[in-house]
Amino acid sequence: MTTPVKKRKSVLRRVAEIVITVAFVAYVGYAVSKRWAEVRTVIGDLSAAAIVLSLLGALVAVWFSFLSWRVLLADFGSQVPLAGAMRIFFVGQLGKYLPGKVWPVLTQMRLGKAYQVPGRSSAAAVLITMFISLGTGLLLTAVVLPVLGGQAWDDYWWTLLTVPVAVVVLLPPVLNRLLALAMRLARRDPMPKPLSARAIGLAVFWSVASWVCFGAHLWALLLDLGAGGSDLIVKSVAAYAGAWSIGFLLAIAPAGLGPRETALVVLLAGSVTEPVALVAALVSRLLITVADLFWPAVALLGNRRQRRPIVTAPDIDTVPDPAQPAAPAAPAAP
Numbered sequence: 001m002t003t004p005v006k007k008r009k010s011v012l013r014r015v016a017e018i019v020i021t022v023a024f025v026a027y028v029g030y031a032v033s034k035r036w037a038e039v040r041t042v043i044g045d046l047s048a049a050a051i052v053l054s055l056l057g058a059l060v061a062v063w064f065s066f067l068s069w070r071v072l073l074a075d076f077g078s079q080v081p082l083a084g085a086m087r088i089f090f091v092g093q094l095g096k097y098l099p100g101k102v103w104p105v106l107t108q109m110r111l112g113k114a115y116q117v118p119g120r121s122s123a124a125a126v127l128i129t130m131f132i133s134l135g136t137g138l139l140l141t142a143v144v145l146p147v148l149g150g151q152a153w154d155d156y157w158w159t160l161l162t163v164p165v166a167v168v169v170l171l172p173p174v175l176n177r178l179l180a181l182a183m184r185l186a187r188r189d190p191m192p193k194p195l196s197a198r199a200i201g202l203a204v205f206w207s208v209a210s211w212v213c214f215g216a217h218l219w220a221l222l223l224d225l226g227a228g229g230s231d232l233i234v235k236s237v238a239a240y241a242g243a244w245s246i247g248f249l250l251a252i253a254p255a256g257l258g259p260r261e262t263a264l265v266v267l268l269a270g271s272v273t274e275p276v277a278l279v280a281a282l283v284s285r286l287l288i289t290v291a292d293l294f295w296p297a298v299a300l301l302g303n304r305r306q307r308r309p310i311v312t313a314p315d316i317d318t319v320p321d322p323a324q325p326a327a328p329a330a331p332a333a334p
Contacts, residue, residue, distance in 0.1 A: 046283065050224030054284070057217030058291040061210045066090065066295070068206035069129040075199035076121040077192040084115045086299035092126070094296055120188050124179060128195075129203065134245050135166030136207045141242030141267075144234060148270050156242060156267070170204065172197045211241045217287065218264075221280045227272045239267040240284075261285060 066089050073080065080088065088111040095103030105123050112122040142160045168174055176194040183190050215237025222236060229235075247260030261281040268277040 045225055046221070046279070047224055050220050051283070051287070054217045054220040055287045055290060057213050057220060058284075058287050059294060061213035061217060062090075062288075062291045062295055064206045064210035064213060065129070065133065068132060068203045068210065069125055071199050071202045071206065072128055072195065073117070073121060073125040075193070075195050076118075076125060078112070078115070078117040078121050080112075080115045080117065083299070083302045086295070086302065088112050088115070088117070088122070089126075090295040090299045093292065097292075118189075118192060120183060121192060124191060128175070129207075130248070131166075132170065132200075132203050132207045133210070134248055135163075135170060136204060137211060137241035137245040138162045138166060140208075140211055141238050141245060144238030145242070147231070148235060148238065148267055156246065156263070159242065159245070170200060172200055175200065212237055214240045214244070218280060218284055221283055222268075222272060222276065225272070225276045225279060227276060229271070232271065235268075235271050239264060239271075242267050243281075 066086065069089050070080075070085050073085070088108050092104050092108035092111055095105075095107040105126050108126050109119045109122040112119070138159050141156070142163050145156065145159065169178065172195060176191075179191055179195075215233060218240045219233045219236035222232060243260045243264035246263040264281040264284070265274065265277045268280065272280070
C-alpha cells in the first residue's frame with residue numbers, strides 16, 4: 001500500500017520533472033525567438049531531398065537499435081519471430097515519450113508475455129540496450145569532444161569520466177555478476193542464461209552502427225544548411241551521440257526533450273552558426289519522432305497479418321522460462 005509520504009514524494013518528483021522539462025523547452029524557444037529572423041531564413045534553405053535523406057538515416061538508426069536489443073534477448077534464450085520482436089521493441093519504445101525511464105521497460109515486459117518471454121529477460125534486454133547506447137554514445141563523444149570546439153569541452157568534459165565505467169561494466173563477467181545481483185535484490189529467479197561475449201559484442205556493434213546513422217541523419221541537415229568541412233560527418237556523429245547521452249543522463253524530460261536540443265546546439269557551436277545549429281536540432285527532433293512512430297506502425301501492421309496466440313498469465317514473471325525444465329505431471333488418481 002502506498003504511504004502518504006511516498007505519494008507526496010511521487011507528486012514532488014513529477015512536478016520537478018514538469019518544471020525542468022518546461023524550463024529546457026522554454027530555453028530552446030527563447031533561443032529560437034531571439035534569432036528568429038535568421039532561423040526563418042535558414043529553415044527556408046532546407047531542401048526536400050535533405051529532409052528525405054535525413055529521415056532515411058533516422059529510420060535505419062532506429063532499426064539498428066532494434067537489432068542491438070534483439071541480439072541480447074535471443075542470447076537470454078528468447079527466440080522471438082521478427083514480427084513479434086518488432087512489436088515488443090518498437091511499440092514498447094513509445095513509452096519513452098512519457099516522463100520517467102521505466103515505461104519502455106514495463107511496456108516491453110507486458111508485450112513480451114504474448115511470446116513467452118520471461119519478464120526478467122525483457123527488462124534486462126531493454127535496460128542493457130539503453131546502457132550500451134549510453135556507453136557507446138559517450139565513448140564517441142569523448143573521442144571527438146576536443147575537436148568540437150566552442151563551449152563543448154568546457155560544458156561537457158565530464159563525459160570523459162564515464163567512459164572507463166561503461167567499458168568495465170560491459171565486460172561479460174562483470175555484467176553477468178551485476179545481473180545476478182540485481183535478480184537477488186529484486187527477489188526474482190536468476191536469468192535464464194548468462195550473456196555471452198559474442199552477444200555483447202554484436203549489441204555494441206549495432207549500437208555504434210546506430211550512432212553512425214544518427215550522425216548521418218544530422219550531417220544531411222547541416223550539409224544542406226551550408227555547413228562544410230571534411231570532418232563534418234565525424235562531428236555530426238559525436239554531437240548527436242553526446243546530445244542523446246546527456247539528455248538520457250538527466251533522466252527527467254520524456255525522450256530527452258529540451259536537454260538534448262540544448263546540448264546539441266552547444267556541441268555544434270564550434271562547427272556551425274547558432275541559427276543553423278538551432279534549425280538542425282529542431283528538425284532533427286521532428287524527424288526522429290516520425291521514425292519513432294513509423295516503426296511501431298509497421299510492426300502493428302505486420303502483426304495483424306501474422307497473428308499469434310496470446311499467452312495470458314496472472315503476473316509478468318510467471319511466464320514459463322524456456323531454460324527451466326517443466327515440472328512433472330501429477331499421477332492420475334486410481
